[in-house]
Amino acid sequence: MIATDSGLSIVELSSLLDVIDEPAAIIALDYRILACNQAYQAIYAEGGQVLERTCYEVSHGYSVPCDQAGESCPLKRCHETGQRQRVLHLHNTPDGEEHVDVEMNPVRNATGELVCYLEIMHLVKEARATPGEGDGMVGRSPAFNRMLELLRRAAPSDIAVLLLGESGTGKELAARAVHDGSRRARGPFITVECSGLTESLFESELFGHERGAFTGAVGRKKGLIEAARGGTLFLDEIGEIPLPQQVKLLRLIETGTYRTVGGIEPLHADFRLVCATHRNLKQLVAQGLFRQDLYYRISAFPVILPALSDRPEDLGLLINSLLARIPGAEQVSVTEQAVKLLRQYSFPGNIRELRNILERGMLLTDDGRIGVQHLPPECLQVIEAGEAIPYSGFPDEEVIPLDQLERYYLQRITSRFSGDNRSLAERLGVSERTLYRKLSRLK
Numbered sequence: 001m002i003a004t005d006s007g008l009s010i011v012e013l014s015s016l017l018d019v020i021d022e023p024a025a026i027i028a029l030d031y032r033i034l035a036c037n038q039a040y041q042a043i044y045a046e047g048g049q050v051l052e053r054t055c056y057e058v059s060h061g062y063s064v065p066c067d068q069a070g071e072s073c074p075l076k077r078c079h080e081t082g083q084r085q086r087v088l089h090l091h092n093t094p095d096g097e098e099h100v101d102v103e104m105n106p107v108r109n110a111t112g113e114l115v116c117y118l119e120i121m122h123l124v125k126e127a128r129a130t131p132g133e134g135d136g137m138v139g140r141s142p143a144f145n146r147m148l149e150l151l152r153r154a155a156p157s158d159i160a161v162l163l164l165g166e167s168g169t170g171k172e173l174a175a176r177a178v179h180d181g182s183r184r185a186r187g188p189f190i191t192v193e194c195s196g197l198t199e200s201l202f203e204s205e206l207f208g209h210e211r212g213a214f215t216g217a218v219g220r221k222k223g224l225i226e227a228a229r230g231g232t233l234f235l236d237e238i239g240e241i242p243l244p245q246q247v248k249l250l251r252l253i254e255t256g257t258y259r260t261v262g263g264i265e266p267l268h269a270d271f272r273l274v275c276a277t278h279r280n281l282k283q284l285v286a287q288g289l290f291r292q293d294l295y296y297r298i299s300a301f302p303v304i305l306p307a308l309s310d311r312p313e314d315l316g317l318l319i320n321s322l323l324a325r326i327p328g329a330e331q332v333s334v335t336e337q338a339v340k341l342l343r344q345y346s347f348p349g350n351i352r353e354l355r356n357i358l359e360r361g362m363l364l365t366d367d368g369r370i371g372v373q374h375l376p377p378e379c380l381q382v383i384e385a386g387e388a389i390p391y392s393g394f395p396d397e398e399v400i401p402l403d404q405l406e407r408y409y410l411q412r413i414t415s416r417f418s419g420d421n422r423s424l425a426e427r428l429g430v431s432e433r434t435l436y437r438k439l440s441r442l443k
């Protein structure tokens with residue numbers, strides 16, 4: 001059809017698409033693939049043929065269009081709006097299902113009538129949906145995908161991104177993803193850990209200092225702003241910066257210039273700003289602990305990182321990915337029962353805590369299988385509505401050492417028992433001294 005309209009054969013059209021580096025295809029109004037480039041063929045054909053098959057079948061293995069399979073369909077949205085559409089999808093690739101940023105463009109004839117679509121697949125390198133090599137983000141849950149889509153939208157521009165999320169949710173990895181997806185990706189990525197920086201240290205670290213600027217300044221020192229030239233400056237834990245330093249930061253962001261400590265000449269800064277905090281910045285502003293003007297400067301594009309408990313679908317993937325990344329844990333696995341128990345745990349320390357649990361479990365297991373008995377006691381409680389309730393389903397097939405069982409039980413009973421330790425000891429049939437000794441082992 002399109003080939004006839006344009007006078008080009010399918011072969012010519014496909015070779016025309018080869019000028020596009022990424023996988024690209026011409027899709028008919030009825031979802032059939034009319035032509036595609038070699039990059040598309042390499043990813044989606046798997047040695048077979050893709051022409052005349054539907055895009056949803058080739059990309060997802062679906063028998064119906066994406067919108068009928070519970071996903072947003074860029075083709076349908078393109079048809080409805082007449083505009084270019086971009087959506088993040090999980091697609092079948094030779095490496096398994098991976099994130100793809102799908103761009104759907106309308107193609108019109110001389111009278112302005114929509115005749116087909118040009119689909120370009122931007123492969124997402126900043127995140128993986130299958131366990132594999134590398135140290136970037138992994139995830140495929142709806143909450144993770146929404147966050148990834150926002151990061152990808154923000155990345156190409158120089159807009160200031162503010163990453164908000166609990167500790168251990170992956171804010172540093174997200175900051176890296178913004179950098180890697182930006183036009184500054186070849187430039188430096190400089191992290192500044194803001195908590196614990198005193199006023200003088202803050203200035204000399206950030207701005208650098210001249211020789212003799214203060215006692216001990218024996219030579220000129222390059223500041224982190226200079227180090228970040230042409231790249232990204234990542235200010236981690238920005239909520240911890242005291243007010244006097246906030247003024248200096250604001251001046252830098254507003255004017256784009258700074259002076260080294262002891263220096264006279266104003267220097268031009270050239271960085272993209274990404275900030276992160278686990279604090280509620282708006283609340284800090286209301287309490288007068290964070291400057292409102294600085295808040296608006298750094299929060300042009302806020303992105304909330306989901307807590308691990310908000311992305312339960314990712315737990316298995318994260319476990320496998322983290323095990324592949326922990327040195328020496330490549331051959332280690334987690335038993336089904338232990339995974340079941342982890343699924344019920346709330347992970348207040350998020351992915352960092354999961355990583356710690358796996359590292360610890362790896363050291364405790366002798367046979368390379370992390371079982372229930374290798375999990376820390378806090379995982380053996382189901383947390384519901386903020387209150388600890390006992391986990392009652394100990395698996396029959398895994399032997400739990402009795403002293404661990406005692407610890408679980410003591411932990412559980414002390415959080416629920418309303419009386420004092422004397423009456424608890426009495427009910428447990430031990431002396432108060434014995435109870436104290438046992439309780440002190442829990443800490």
Ligand SMILES: Nc1ncnc2c1ncn2[C@@H]1O[C@H](COP(=O)(O)OP(=O)(O)OP(=O)(O)O)[C@@H](O)[C@H]1O
Pocket residue numbers: 136137138139165166167168169170171172173174236277278321351352355
């Ligand atoms: N999506 C993810 N996929 C794989 N690993 C992750 C992911 N998110 C976080 N991690 C891992 O979890 C750990 C904590 O991540 P990170 O330091 O980025 O968290 P954070 O939010 O910056 O924490 P904090 O606020 O305490 O600084 C790191 O080991 C990181 O590699």
